[in-house]
Amino acid sequence: MLAANIAMIVVVITNGVSLVTLQPLIDQVFIAEGPTARVVVPTVNLVFSMKKTTLFLGLVLFFLTSRALYCLGLYCQRFLMMVTGERVLTGLRTDLYDHLLRLPPLFFTARRSGALVSNLTADLGVVQHLASTVTGDLLRRPVEIGFLIGLLVAYNPSLSLFALLVAPVIVGIVNILTKTIRRRAGRMQSSMADLADHLQETVGGIRIIQSFTAEKAAAGRFHSVARRYYEQSVKAYRMMAAATPSTELVTAAAVAGILFYGGQNVIAGRMTTGSFFAFMAILMATYQPVKTLVNALSESSRAAAALERIYRILDERPAVTSPTNGRKASFQKSIVFEKVSFAYPDNPCEPVLQDISLTVQRGRTIAIVGPSGAGKTTLLSLIPRFFDPTSGRITIDNVDLREWDLVSLRRQIGIVTQETFLFNASVEENIALGRPNAAPEEIRRAAEAAHILDVIEAMPEGFRTVVGERGARLSGGEKQRLAIARALLVDPPILLLDEATSSLDSESERKVQAAIDTLIRGRTTLVIAHRLSTVRNADTIFVLQNGRIVESGSHADLLQSGNLYARLYNLQFKE
Ligand SMILES: Nc1ncnc2c1ncn2[C@@H]1O[C@H](COP(=O)(O)OP(=O)(O)OP(=O)(O)O)[C@@H](O)[C@H]1O
Ligand SMILES: [Mg+2]
Known part of the structure; x- marks a missing residue:
């Protein structure tokens, strides 16, 4: 985390500083006459006098170095944040799974498994995004914006004030848009859960569907769910697509205003051309982090909702x-x-x-x-x-x-139920469910006592044969005997x-x-x-x-x- 913060500071400073080179580059190298040039860096208030060519090379080199440092810092910061995010997520994911294992069977009967799985996956995805990128933005952007605004004010306080007036308008637009987007994206997600549910049902019940020649009905139901998802997503995308263009439009208007006002300052000689272009470049550079910050804020509220749903499950006490x-x-x-x-x-x-x-x-x-x-x-x-x-x-x-x-x-207690559930694992692992450390010899004896040994030995890989989800490769009687072998191995009173x-x-x-x-x-x-x-x-x-x-x-x-x-x-x- 410390390394990520150091990387962040490097990113913020180098990003701003590299833009400052624009001003001396334009004013002293491209425009100014004569063999020497004076460089005024307003923020640090230093004055240099140098040969023009040396200055030119120096500025280019300075730009390149600060930019390279910026990229390196950015790489380190992103990578470290992503790894941290993934670590948090892995912890959360395993906690959640361990917790689900302890919940009463009724918790699961009350929910559709497809919806449970797809909602959890989506929620974890949102949180992951928060942990890996959004947190980085929430930390870095305010510092970055502050630094860049400092630079702007140093260049031209009145022009800065003008530029900054646009910010609340953009924030307002983004705010309204994100609220709508969140609502519509929520509906989209629940439609997606319906789709997942349907698919899972079909996979589990394909034989029933085919034997009753109910394909048409199943397809019909799926198509209507899919259409609903499509409609929800069109509604959500309409808003999502509008987000960038509408803020761009406001920004463009603001930029036009600044060009006009700033240009007049340059013409009137109140501002150098270089200062003006450096100002514009820094302003453009400020715009990006502002947008990302607003975005990160809205995403973090989405992530808060997702986290709340996850914690609602984690808070669910085993009955x-x-x-x-x-x-x-x-x-x-x-x-x-x-x-x-x-x-x-x-x-x-x-x-x-x-x-x-x-x-x-x-x-x-x-x-x-x-x-x-x-x-x-x-x-x-x-x-x-x-x-x-x-x-x-x-x-x-x-x-x-x-x-x-x-x-x-x-x-x-040993339980043999009406329906045998077999995991998508080898015969051996399925029998050893209750005693994973049982010796192969014991597993074999249990199979023999359950009158299933001959069947297993006839399989292509014997005890190592994978029986497939829901035990699709075994007959009803074989499945029952495998369940009996499972109970025999545990040997419960x-x-x-x-x-x-x-x-x-x-x-x-x-x-x-x-x-x-x-x-x-x-x-x-x-x-x-x-x-x-x-x-x-x-x-x-x-x-x-x-x-x-x-x-x-x-x-x-x-x-x-x-x-x-x-x-x-x-x-x-x-x-
Ligand atoms: N998870 C549940 N939630 C609510 N009601 C349930 C649940 N499981 C079963 N029931 C209800 O409890 C009653 C008894 O169900 P149960 O499964 O014990 O019957 P059963 O005697 O085993 O029937 P069968 O011989 O068909 O297996 C039924 O009316 C059923 O609808
Ligand atoms: Mg029963």
Whole structure:
């Protein structure tokens, strides 16, 4: 930062000083008669007497040196500012990512991912611009303008006053324009976010779109979003394009006025030709930093808005936090739901779970069944504390989940969900998600136990094969088994299993079933069952309807009582 400031001072001084050479150059070398010349540098009040040719060469050399110094200083200042900006940004970017990782799943469901990504990218871009260039301008330009105005006044106070009167007019115009530009650019950015959203959706849902031959509808929606973006951008560009010409016009009028007034001074002999041209050159040189400063001021307010949005995300507290000095021991006895109710925050009056009480002893398997939308997935997601109950409590070994250290709690739990999410990484990395340092041999054993080893070995690069975003290269059953291998590798005492509803062919089904059997063995399992064999093997079945447990017992008992379970069984499980 110190180096950048030194570079800045060099830039400011050399820039002004190099223009001062114009005056002696014109007055003494080009115009004055006789073999010697007197050089008056007004700001320093020095008088030289020299041979004309020496003076000429000296002035040219002085101009060149000061200009070269100016360029060097400018280079150093810019480079240092950019690097500083990038450093600030890298910090902010990683902080933001780390923070996003800790936000509750609901934060993301409430937002469109395309918009989140594109807004964050745009905001970070604005801040980056601020940090790398705008800050430099905000620091350098006022000093530069002050120095140049000093020079102007030294040359001709009355002409300076005249020139400076134009400044407020330009500032006013720029101010009005930038306000409009900012508003329109904001609309443009939100249209861009819509576009990004749409594109992301299409990439994710291309098979669905094609299979429903919905290309036309998708294209139609995209075209209208694209057209809206185009219209917004035309509006914004209309203002952006007007910014420079309108200030140029005012400046041109001012320059004409100065030419007129100053020219008369020269004719009347109150000012030398050289002074006049040097004055004009310095005035022109002042105009640029004034423009940049006004611009930088308006950009910094834009950046302030962007920073505010970024900090709003950084201030977003994780809904679920780990207690300080939380319990770290491992699961021993039982998981108990005590009169648990839950409503999603976006719909607090509509409880999804009501008055749930159930107990799972260590080593047992309980199955949860019920119609779609009954709250089964929600019930399981309370255990790793993706959300906390609205009332009641859940305990593990008689300790409220909220008193457990969050990391150690989640380490106890393995989750296999309805949909397997695979990262765009190798098979190996995907299996080792929960234990990145697992030995290759362990990963292999997990794959074998999950009945997926033969599939992996048949892949072109075995465990190193990249499975592609969303696991596009794996079948549904293979993906499920890979998810099971993932859970097996972590070897958690508690297992939450949300069986996939999509039906597989019998061969694939058999393999998934075998993998699940291996996974369940020796663990405490809560399973949302869609398979007959899973419900049959469960120690207790809980039937969930509209967020309440309406029945519980063994498969045989429940069948016999002939209630909801019996009906579901006939519809869903009977093979
Ligand atoms: N993120 C959410 N925000 C608000 N409401 C939600 C959210 N997720 C689920 N719900 C609502 O909660 C209710 C229960 O959903 P849940 O996913 O638990 O059902 P489920 O029993 O798992 O159904 P399925 O068998 O179809 O998977 C539904 O009415 C659903 O609309
Ligand atoms: Mg579900």
